[in-house]
Amino acid sequence: MTEKPFTTGTRLLPLIVLFAAIAVWWALWQLRVFPESVFPSPLAVAKGIGEEIRTGRLGNDLVASLFRVTTGFMLAVLLGVPVGLWLGNHVRSRLALLPAINFFRSLSPLAWIPFAILWFGIGDLPAIFLIFMACFFPIVVATLAAVASIPSVYFRVARDYRFSGLELLTKVTLPAIAPQVITSLRVTAGLAWLVVVAAEMIAGRDGLGFAIWDARNGLRMDLLVAGMIVIGVIGMVIDRLLMRLTKIRSVSWGYEG
Amino acid sequence: MKAKPLLIKEASVSFGSVEVFRNLSLEISQGEFVAVVGPSGCGKTTLLNLFSGFLKPSLGSVVCSGRVRMVYQHDGLLPWQTAAQNIALGLRDLSSEAERKRQLNEMLRLINLEEFAGHYPHQLSGGMRQRVELARALAGDTDILLLDEPFSSLDYLTGLRLRRELARMLEELPRTVVLVTHDIEEAAQLADRILVLSDRPARICRELRMSLPRPRELTHPQVVETVHAVLAEFGLEQDKVGV
Ligand SMILES: Nc1ncnc2c1ncn2[C@@H]1O[C@H](COP(=O)(O)OP(=O)(O)OP(=O)(O)O)[C@@H](O)[C@H]1O
Ligand SMILES: [Mg+2]
Numbered sequence: 001m002t003e004k005p006f007t008t009g010t011r012l013l014p015l016i017v018l019f020a021a022i023a024v025w026w027a028l029w030q031l032r033v034f035p036e037s038v039f040p041s042p043l044a045v046a047k048g049i050g051e052e053i054r055t056g057r058l059g060n061d062l063v064a065s066l067f068r069v070t071t072g073f074m075l076a077v078l079l080g081v082p083v084g085l086w087l088g089n090h091v092r093s094r095l096a097l098l099p100a101i102n103f104f105r106s107l108s109p110l111a112w113i114p115f116a117i118l119w120f121g122i123g124d125l126p127a128i129f130l131i132f133m134a135c136f137f138p139i140v141v142a143t144l145a146a147v148a149s150i151p152s153v154y155f156r157v158a159r160d161y162r163f164s165g166l167e168l169l170t171k172v173t174l175p176a177i178a179p180q181v182i183t184s185l186r187v188t189a190g191l192a193w194l195v196v197v198a199a200e201m202i203a204g205r206d207g208l209g210f211a212i213w214d215a216r217n218g219l220r221m222d223l224l225v226a227g228m229i230v231i232g233v234i235g236m237v238i239d240r241l242l243m244r245l246t247k248i249r250s251v252s253w254g255y256e257g
Numbered sequence: 258m259k260a261k262p263l264l265i266k267e268a269s270v271s272f273g274s275v276e277v278f279r280n281l282s283l284e285i286s287q288g289e290f291v292a293v294v295g296p297s298g299c300g301k302t303t304l305l306n307l308f309s310g311f312l313k314p315s316l317g318s319v320v321c322s323g324r325v326r327m328v329y330q331h332d333g334l335l336p337w338q339t340a341a342q343n344i345a346l347g348l349r350d351l352s353s354e355a356e357r358k359r360q361l362n363e364m365l366r367l368i369n370l371e372e373f374a375g376h377y378p379h380q381l382s383g384g385m386r387q388r389v390e391l392a393r394a395l396a397g398d399t400d401i402l403l404l405d406e407p408f409s410s411l412d413y414l415t416g417l418r419l420r421r422e423l424a425r426m427l428e429e430l431p432r433t434v435v436l437v438t439h440d441i442e443e444a445a446q447l448a449d450r451i452l453v454l455s456d457r458p459a460r461i462c463r464e465l466r467m468s469l470p471r472p473r474e475l476t477h478p479q480v481v482e483t484v485h486a487v488l489a490e491f492g493l494e495q496d497k498v499g500v
Contacts, residue, residue, distance in 0.1 A: 161346045175337035251337040253379045
């Protein structure tokens with residue numbers, strides 16, 4: 001895991017790419033490759049972001065979306081990890097339930113949108129439900145796979161050193177599965193962020209997904225792109241935050257080699 | 258007569274069609290140091306697994322009375338704990354915090370890894386990991402030590418030094434030890450009794466007793482003679498057969 005220390009020049013590379021992309025965008029706009037009504041200029045989008053911040057709408061939408069993602073995702077983690085632990089330790093239940101879990105995992109969460117609206121109406125609940133459906137099954141599968149693959153020697157060591165039943169869970173099982181579970185949290189949090197946008201476009205009256213849908217309906221292409229940019233940036237920030245978990249000293253062993 | 262904390266009576270073990278032991282019997286006395294040598298795959302690890310209770314024989318019985326710790330042939334350190342935390346597992350039973358700390362530091366000094374106390378196993382070399390694992394097993398209180406090639410990935414000199422340390426520590430804290438090893442010199446230098454196992458199904462094809470007190474010099478005549486005798490048993494010293 002030792003990479004050469006980056007020079008400042010190397011660190012600036014992504015910024016250079018960013019400016020190049022904006023330049024291309026600006027050139028396309030100048031050349032009128034697309035009609036102006038459906039292709040906003042970088043400047044208009046920047047102004048759009050400023051306007052959304054000033055009116056407070058961006059803040060509201062951001063909070064609404066983040067609330068739904070956090071709630072749905074947390075529910076999926078709090079239920080999915082224990083279910084995965086249980087299935088990982090009980091072969092018969094695993095045999096019985098795994099096909100069903102794989103079925104739901106393979107079913108696009110967006111397929112639930114009609115039922116989400118019929119059952120929960122419009123607002124926070126349908127979005128939270130969809131995020132939960134998107135995250136719960138992958139987390140269960142990742143956890144049970146991690147539990148099933150813990151080398152038995154760790155449990156033999158635990159017996160040699162007389163761990164209690166509770167210590168087996170907190171000092172062997174949980175730390176042993178942590179690296180794999182954290183990886184699956186990163187993947188599913190990304191999934192949750194994808195799903196919330198779709199959910200809000202159809203079943204929301206606020207949130208970033210609703211904001212871009214609303215901008216499209218109002219033919220405000222500048223606000224549409226502004227919303228897209230915010231969605232992408234927040235997705236990156238969420239992944240960055242979760243990546244920090246992989247740097248915890250007692251889990252970093254799981255990411256070597 | 259001395260107590261026999263480890264006893265195997267006419268035990269048979271098979272894995273599918275692989276017959277590892279047939280009617281094996283073995284007694285190990287309190288405080289005895291027994292080394293087990295034999296060809297690869299003959300059942301040495303299986304023997305330790307019988308003693309630790311991890312494996313049950315299909316026939317016969319195994320008795321193991323006392324607290325057992327094993328040093329595993331393949332990475333038995335908990336990778337989410339530092340070297341120091343792993344060793345501290347061995348000291349869990351001590352009630353005094355200060356005493357735990359003192360013994361932990363002593364162990365780290367003994368295996369020469371004081372600077373690496375805070376390192377995780379994946380940050381240590383193979384030999385360093387073996388030293389930590391050995392320290393963990395030796396730390397604190399236990400009755401029986403089952404050692405599965407604990408010195409195999411150490412360099413020659415560190416291996417020698419650790420053998421000496423093990424001998425010294427057993428002097429202070431006598432324990433019943435079963436040491437599985439490929440290294441005949443190591444067996445001759447440490448053990449009260451050397452068991453030579455045959456190919457599968459494994460029998461004890463030779464038993465050698467050593468009366469010399471530990472620590473023993475590698476070049477002591479009795480050690481050298483024992484090494485010759487074991488080599489002869491493996492057919493590697495034709496001219497010495499029958500020593
Ligand atoms: N869990 C298992 N399942 C099936 N076969 C096994 C199992 N454990 C051991 N064996 C078989 O039993 C035999 C003895 O294995 P064991 O690990 O005891 O050998 P060993 O003497 O320790 O060898 P080495 O010196 O290479 O460590 C081998 O032939 C092995 O294939
Ligand atoms: Mg072995």
